[in-house]
Amino acid sequence: MTLWVAGPGREPPARPAGPAPQRSAGTDLERRIAEFTTGFGASGGYRTPTEQERLAFTRAFTHLLDGDPEAARTGLSEIDFTLRTVTDAATGRRYAEVADGVSESGHTSRGWGRVYVDLEGPARWSVQVPHPVTDARTELLGARVLRGAPGGVLVLAGARRDAGEDGAADVAHREDSVFHGVVEELARRNLPGVQLHGFADESFRGRDAVVSTGAGDSAVADAELLTAALRRDGLEVCTAYSARCKLAGRENEQGRTAADRQSRFLHVELNKALRGDDRGLDRAAAALTALTERWSHR
Numbered sequence: 001m002t003l004w005v006a007g008p009g010r011e012p013p014a015r016p017a018g019p020a021p022q023r024s025a026g027t028d029l030e031r032r033i034a035e036f037t038t039g040f041g042a043s044g045g046y047r048t049p050t051e052q053e054r055l056a057f058t059r060a061f062t063h064l065l066d067g068d069p070e071a072a073r074t075g076l077s078e079i080d081f082t083l084r085t086v087t088d089a090a091t092g093r094r095y096a097e098v099a100d101g102v103s104e105s106g107h108t109s110r111g112w113g114r115v116y117v118d119l120e121g122p123a124r125w126s127v128q129v130p131h132p133v134t135d136a137r138t139e140l141l142g143a144r145v146l147r148g149a150p151g152g153v154l155v156l157a158g159a160r161r162d163a164g165e166d167g168a169a170d171v172a173h174r175e176d177s178v179f180h181g182v183v184e185e186l187a188r189r190n191l192p193g194v195q196l197h198g199f200a201d202e203s204f205r206g207r208d209a210v211v212s213t214g215a216g217d218s219a220v221a222d223a224e225l226l227t228a229a230l231r232r233d234g235l236e237v238c239t240a241y242s243a244r245c246k247l248a249g250r251e252n253e254q255g256r257t258a259a260d261r262q263s264r265f266l267h268v269e270l271n272k273a274l275r276g277d278d279r280g281l282d283r284a285a286a287a288l289t290a291l292t293e294r295w296s297h298r
Helices: 029-038 051-065 069-077 138-148 178-188 220-232 253-261 278-296
Strands: 081-087 094-100 114-118 125-129 152-156 193-199 209-212 237-239 265-271
Touching: 029 114, 029 138, 029 152, 051 069, 051 081, 051 094, 051 114, 051 178, 069 081, 069 094, 125 138, 125 178, 125 278, 138 152, 138 193, 138 278, 152 178, 178 193, 178 253, 193 253, 193 278, 209 220, 220 237, 220 265, 220 278, 253 265, 265 278
Parallel strands: 125 152, 125 193, 193 265, 209 237
Antiparallel strands: 081 094, 094 114, 114 152, 209 265
16 A cells, blocks of 8 residues: 655656556445444543644654555554555545544544545545534535545544533644644645535525635635535535635634645535535535545646
């Protein structure tokens, strides 16, 4: 398992000639993620990592992005994480799965989440899901977005946002989580990212989505592209990058980190009606894929 990460002056190695490898039946990636998140309790199930644990995870993740899976596996095992390759049945694409060690019940008590990295080519972009289950079905949307274009990294939180004490599991507003450490490393490498959120319909009546660049403005062109894709599908969008909107995500910690590094970051809120069924998720995923396809060829 090797991975090449794009960067200034770095080009992906040429792929060897020959017949395409045979694909196994594989795993339904969306179902795998759904099964993982189904076990999240209404409260509890999250422990804030120590600084040493968070740094150990980030170092191992860095090894993975640098194309050294054995070093990554060794580092992850020291904090009881696993590294495996998952082939998605829907696309045939291979992903590295970084997952917390599981208990006998199949679920974790630490709640540090999972990361999926496309192994078919260079890592180019990320989709981030900080509030799975709480922002209903954003975890399923994240899986669909990951499938939509090459070069994706899915960063998935491992607990409901209210699972920890004093807001500890609300990773969108914390810097002391594994989730934040991963996104910070991606921003350091200047990989653009989109973070998915959900809101109740009554919170912003008449709007299907809010598109924001968070605390920064490096991704205005990306925000305009996404807004255009959503509007072409007949969706009502509030453009927080050019107008006053609710739910603009200015205090989002991953957005602040991206702004500090002048890395491209989008904060996207979708209403409950759009997220409520598969058709709505497909509409949102199609619009987001119009953006990530552009990112995958940057």
